[in-house]
Amino acid sequence: MSSSRRNFFRNAAVFGTGLLGWSESLRAQMRGMTRGGESERSKRVSRKKSSVAPVRMITPDVVDLPHEMDGNTKVFRLVAEPVKRRVVPWKTLEVWGYNGSCPGPTIQVTQGDRVRVIFENRLPESTSMHWHGLELPIEQDGVPWISQKPTAPGETFTYEFTVHQEGTFFYHAHSAMQEMMGLIGIFVAHPKEEFAPRVDHDYGIVLQEWAVLPSNSVPNSASMEFNWLTFNGVAAPLTTPLIARLGSRVRLRFVNLGMDHHPIHLHGNQFVITGTEGGRAPETTWYPTNTVLVGVAQARVVEFDAKYPGDWMIHCHLPHHMMNSMMDLLRDRQISTADLTEEGAMEQMQSQAASAKFSHVHPSPVAKNAEETPGFPQDAFMEMGMDELVEKPETHGLPKNWSAGMMGMMTMVRVLPEEKYEEITKRMSSPAVAESGHRHES
Numbered sequence: 001m002s003s004s005r006r007n008f009f010r011n012a013a014v015f016g017t018g019l020l021g022w023s024e025s026l027r028a029q030m031r032g033m034t035r036g037g038e039s040e041r042s043k044r045v046s047r048k049k050s051s052v053a054p055v056r057m058i059t060p061d062v063v064d065l066p067h068e069m070d071g072n073t074k075v076f077r078l079v080a081e082p083v084k085r086r087v088v089p090w091k092t093l094e095v096w097g098y099n100g101s102c103p104g105p106t107i108q109v110t111q112g113d114r115v116r117v118i119f120e121n122r123l124p125e126s127t128s129m130h131w132h133g134l135e136l137p138i139e140q141d142g143v144p145w146i147s148q149k150p151t152a153p154g155e156t157f158t159y160e161f162t163v164h165q166e167g168t169f170f171y172h173a174h175s176a177m178q179e180m181m182g183l184i185g186i187f188v189a190h191p192k193e194e195f196a197p198r199v200d201h202d203y204g205i206v207l208q209e210w211a212v213l214p215s216n217s218v219p220n221s222a223s224m225e226f227n228w229l230t231f232n233g234v235a236a237p238l239t240t241p242l243i244a245r246l247g248s249r250v251r252l253r254f255v256n257l258g259m260d261h262h263p264i265h266l267h268g269n270q271f272v273i274t275g276t277e278g279g280r281a282p283e284t285t286w287y288p289t290n291t292v293l294v295g296v297a298q299a300r301v302v303e304f305d306a307k308y309p310g311d312w313m314i315h316c317h318l319p320h321h322m323m324n325s326m327m328d329l330l331r332d333r334q335i336s337t338a339d340l341t342e343e344g345a346m347e348q349m350q351s352q353a354a355s356a357k358f359s360h361v362h363p364s365p366v367a368k369n370a371e372e373t374p375g376f377p378q379d380a381f382m383e384m385g386m387d388e389l390v391e392k393p394e395t396h397g398l399p400k401n402w403s404a405g406m407m408g409m410m411t412m413v414r415v416l417p418e419e420k421y422e423e424i425t426k427r428m429s430s431p432a433v434a435e436s437g438h439r440h441e442s
Helices: 004-032 040-049 178-179 342-356 417-428 431-436
Strands: 067-070 073-086 091-098 104-108 114-121 130-132 156-162 165-171 183-191 201-210 228-231 242-245 248-258 261-266 272-276 291-294 299-305 311-314 327-330 333-336 411-416
Touching: 040 104, 040 228, 067 342, 073 104, 091 104, 114 261, 165 272, 165 299, 201 242, 228 411, 242 248, 242 333, 242 417, 248 261, 291 299
Parallel strands: 073 114, 104 183, 201 248, 242 411
Antiparallel strands: 067 073, 073 091, 114 156, 130 165, 165 183, 201 228, 248 299, 261 291, 261 311, 272 299, 311 411, 327 333
16 A cells, blocks of 8 residues: 555544544533533523423512403503502501502513503603513613603503513612602513422512601602611511421512612521522522522522421511611600610500500510610610511411511511421411402412
8 A cells, every 4th residue: 555545544544533533522512511601501400490380479468460361462450559558567658559559469470471561550640660671672661751651640551572581570660769659569470381499489579668757658769768678568577477388499589679788688598599680590600598689679589498497587687677667656756666764665665555456565674774784775675576466377376476576677487397387378278368368379
């Protein structure tokens, strides 16, 4: 065989080996990478679905917005209007909301749905609706004078779009001061099939803050001195506990449209952050933590395995957000919840209890010479147990005086063994609860 012939076959073999190696390398690279540089494992674990439909999200203390079908289009009717919102048993705010609720009712759809929202304005001024985080045509974006003419009082405007995303979004007026008056609601787009690992409980919470002067019921939307902090329009202890079965997986969705960022902390458990207002996060970005910072205009989704039984607190960890208003009006006089003397504090608390119609229990003990210590009192006279006033099926079985230290942006996740879980969910589904509109879906 000639030298040139041998060289040809040798070079062909080398080329073939190299081509095969290049091909295998390319296939391996393609297996490891997807469009945009995301690893396949990242895509697989973040995009993998279970074979069943997602569980419906529950927004405690807020109802869902019902819809009708017009062919293949889901039709929702949303009304902006003044609303009275009882934030704690003794305090009702005059705010703005949607369909008699503040925050507005939750809209739940499925990825791929065609959605039509017939919006009516019953406010005394013009407004519009922005769909925060949703990708839609510019004429549906809801920015006054840029994408639409503002909807005048008494007028309607129809928004219609196809939801091609999945995730936790929200709707709100695109006016800063109207936002601070309460015009916001959650908009959830469920994936066509649930992500894995599948969750058994799905809860949504809207974070809001209000500046309300003593003797007033209308928030000062121009003020930055916030003294009422709420989860889903109510402050602890009026917030409804989140119920979870021991051994289940729980998803919590937080939406923030206030003026402050809120570090939300869960006691006794670790969770992972699985999503934002942009949708599902790749699992490669998940990490264990127990506090998530929910920034202004953001949504954060966390998940955890409920493997520890107990009544676990979940709250904003900013100290002033863990309390209700320090100053308010009790009938004809302004009060302080941190009086300098035990006698004076007890008198005020008894008067407050009588006014709100609940039985007051003496607060935690203090030293006999407590007033000799600089800085006293701090929390000594802020406790105000009102278990019977805020009783509901979800609070059944909590320790006596459980409500005494519950204030502000605060609720709890109750991880219950099977028997207790069944007992409470049975109470929640009783006819009396159903008639009141307070429902639970497991």
